[in-house]
Amino acid sequence: MGYPERFYPMKKYRRIIVNLLIGLVIGTIMMIANQHINSIKTMELALYDKRFELRGAREPSSDIILVTIDENSIQDIAAWPWPRSTHGKLVDRLKSYGAKVIAFDVMFEKPSLVPEEDKKFADAMRRAGNVIIGSRFVGGEYSEIGGGQVNTEKLTLVEPLPELGKVAAGTGYYNPMFDLDSHIRSSNVLSVYPDDQGKDVSYDSLELAILRKYKPDLAQTLATQMSEQPLYYINFAGIPKTYKTYTYSLVLNNISLEQGVSYNDIFKDKIVLIGATAQILHDNFDTPFASTKGEHQMPGVEIHAAALDTLLNGIAMEPVSPMTNNLVIVLAGLVIGLVLTRIKPVIGGVTTLVIMALYSGANWWLFAHQRIWLNLAAPLLVMGVVFVVCSIYQFLTEERKTRLIKSTFSGYVSPKLVDQLTRDPDNPPIMESQRKFVTLLFSDVQGFTSISEKLPAEQVVNILNEYLEQMASVVFANDGVLDKYIGDGLMAWWGGIVVPGIPEDTARDAWHAVKTAIEMQMKMEVLQKKWLSEGIVPLVIRIGVNSGEAIIGNIGSSQKMDYTAIGDTVNLASRLEGQNKEFNTHMMISESTYQLVKDRVKVRFLAVTKVKGKEEGVRVYELIGFADQPAAKTAAPAMEVK
Numbered sequence: 001m002g003y004p005e006r007f008y009p010m011k012k013y014r015r016i017i018v019n020l021l022i023g024l025v026i027g028t029i030m031m032i033a034n035q036h037i038n039s040i041k042t043m044e045l046a047l048y049d050k051r052f053e054l055r056g057a058r059e060p061s062s063d064i065i066l067v068t069i070d071e072n073s074i075q076d077i078a079a080w081p082w083p084r085s086t087h088g089k090l091v092d093r094l095k096s097y098g099a100k101v102i103a104f105d106v107m108f109e110k111p112s113l114v115p116e117e118d119k120k121f122a123d124a125m126r127r128a129g130n131v132i133i134g135s136r137f138v139g140g141e142y143s144e145i146g147g148g149q150v151n152t153e154k155l156t157l158v159e160p161l162p163e164l165g166k167v168a169a170g171t172g173y174y175n176p177m178f179d180l181d182s183h184i185r186s187s188n189v190l191s192v193y194p195d196d197q198g199k200d201v202s203y204d205s206l207e208l209a210i211l212r213k214y215k216p217d218l219a220q221t222l223a224t225q226m227s228e229q230p231l232y233y234i235n236f237a238g239i240p241k242t243y244k245t246y247t248y249s250l251v252l253n254n255i256s257l258e259q260g261v262s263y264n265d266i267f268k269d270k271i272v273l274i275g276a277t278a279q280i281l282h283d284n285f286d287t288p289f290a291s292t293k294g295e296h297q298m299p300g301v302e303i304h305a306a307a308l309d310t311l312l313n314g315i316a317m318e319p320v321s322p323m324t325n326n327l328v329i330v331l332a333g334l335v336i337g338l339v340l341t342r343i344k345p346v347i348g349g350v351t352t353l354v355i356m357a358l359y360s361g362a363n364w365w366l367f368a369h370q371r372i373w374l375n376l377a378a379p380l381l382v383m384g385v386v387f388v389v390c391s392i393y394q395f396l397t398e399e400r401k402t403r404l405i406k407s408t409f410s411g412y413v414s415p416k417l418v419d420q421l422t423r424d425p426d427n428p429p430i431m432e433s434q435r436k437f438v439t440l441l442f443s444d445v446q447g448f449t450s451i452s453e454k455l456p457a458e459q460v461v462n463i464l465n466e467y468l469e470q471m472a473s474v475v476f477a478n479d480g481v482l483d484k485y486i487g488d489g490l491m492a493w494w495g496g497i498v499v500p501g502i503p504e505d506t507a508r509d510a511w512h513a514v515k516t517a518i519e520m521q522m523k524m525e526v527l528q529k530k531w532l533s534e535g536i537v538p539l540v541i542r543i544g545v546n547s548g549e550a551i552i553g554n555i556g557s558s559q560k561m562d563y564t565a566i567g568d569t570v571n572l573a574s575r576l577e578g579q580n581k582e583f584n585t586h587m588m589i590s591e592s593t594y595q596l597v598k599d600r601v602k603v604r605f606l607a608v609t610k611v612k613g614k615e616e617g618v619r620v621y622e623l624i625g626f627a628d629q630p631a632a633k634t635a636a637p638a639m640e641v642k
Contacts, residue, residue: 023337057238088124098268105275172209275301433553444489544576
């Protein structure tokens with residue numbers, strides 16, 4: 001009869017199957033959560049920004065120059081808003097400097113209090129013929145994560161003053177697109193909305209309007225290719241003032257702070273973006289490189305510059321498809337689950353951290369060098385959660401297996417051997433019935449019955465317990481299996497239990513058995529002196545040792561079972577113990593045992609003895625002691641037993 005099936009290594013694939021199921025379930029849950037739980041989305045966005053920071057600044061487009069309405073300009077010119085004739089003068093200046101496109105990130109939707117101001121500005125725009133001005137949408141909820149827009153109500157386009165709009169080279173909306181955390185990371189090339197008659201109308205973004213003037217072919221290609229999916233992720237160049245930036249008032253007054261460099265050299269054939277950077281004008285936003293959590297925000301005009309640069313050079317950040325992200329999330333769980341099937345939790349934790357680091361590094365490389373945005377937060381979360389769950393499962397199952405092994409073997413073997421057996425609960429000792437080559441030892445007290453009849457019962461029990469305690473300690477010290485106590489004797493064996501990681505060795509097992517026999521006699525010498533000092537008749541023991549094949553398994557009934565050895569080899573070991581009486585010896589070993597240990601012990605050949613059930617006799621030897629110790633006195637001459 002074998003040990004309960006639940007004890008077996010299960011079918012060696014159980015851990016793999018369970019861990020893969022854990023990885024699959026957690027990966028699937030995280031895949032769904034990644035689509036619906038905002039906290040995970042915002043975590044991914046934060047890591048998106050961190051990847052930009054780690055990448056660092058890139059070379060900005062030299063085609064784009066900023067003219068900023070900053071604090072110095074407000075101090076030099078006047079309090080904001082300025083007369084529109086001032087903008088007209090700037091347009092004339094920039095046109096004279098050779099600017100190819102002039103774009104205002106400023107809204108001119110209401111007429112000036114002095115109509116002449118609007119006329120002067122319009123005249124300057126007409127003369128330049130390359131001025132782009134902004135429009136904006138109002139109403140509705142414009143955007144959410146992923147750059148999509150949710151039309152909870154109809155959006156209305158607020159256009160610039162008609163007097164200005166009709167002379168502008170183009171108009172484009174400049175509505176920012178905010179993600180869940182109020183950062184700007186994306187924009188649209190264009191937007192399509194139904195008009196009052198329900199007909200779809202396409203509206204250019206400020207960037208597309210600029211490109212229609214600067215590079216018409218590119219603008220048309222973008223408008224055509226991105227009409228169905230106009231969203232793109234801005235490839236920010238760096239922190240504020242990454243692009244060449246000049247102060248409005250200095251450009252207006254033709255004052256250059258760069259010696260030997262004229263504005264004609266700076267602005268010729270360039271796109272000039274004009275917008276506010278002064279804090280009091282409140283046109284600053286959170287972006288990957290600049291936020292309220294950092295030192296400062298990024299002015300809207302610089303965001304337009306980054307968006308325009310992205311379109312102009314075709315360097316948008318490219319998010320992978322939702323299907324790819326979902327696949328990576330699930331695979332992350334499966335990989336960690338599989339990795340953890342054969343390693344301990346501590347090593348598993350280190351391995352998981354290494355895999356997370358490698359994935360993060362690869363993810364960053366794709367982002368920084370290939371402009372590919374692959375989800376980072378959800379896969380890392382999956383890896384961490386799968387590790388925790390698998391470790392808890394492993395702890396609980398290994399703890400159960402460990403308890404089972406301890407409860408099974410603690411009564412048979414030494415604590416040291418129990419510890420070895422529990423080091424790998426997934427590979428416990430095989431407990432099903434099997435034939436194994438073992439070495440068995442039987443011991444018994446000579447004449448114990450007559451001795452016990454002369455002593456009080458309590459003293460008999462104390463003596464017997466003391467004796468068995470000492471003998472068991474010797475068995476355990478030599479890694480033996482203490483099968484059972486048989487009255488005043490014991491049965492032990494070696495070789496039936498395979499310790500994971502320790503190869504089987506029949507010679508080693510036989511050596512441990514005969515070493516135990518010798519050390520038991522040595523231990524008895526100590527006990528005998530003690531008992532004599534206490535006025536107690538000392539006990540004398542006889543030992544028999546035999547090696548051979550036996551059946552190892554759980555033997556017994558449904559009420560009580562013992563893990564024991566049975567067979568002719570066991571019977572012969574028991575008979576050798578009894579035959580010590582015939583030869584007047586104290587330790588006897590068989591030929592099979594002798595051949596395994598003959599170089600390490602001293603023996604005396606006794607006889608070829610007949611064994612019940614066998615045709616041929618068995619050569620038996622008196623075990624005298626260790627080979628390197630003086631020979632002991634033999635108790636009787638050798639003789640053949642019929």
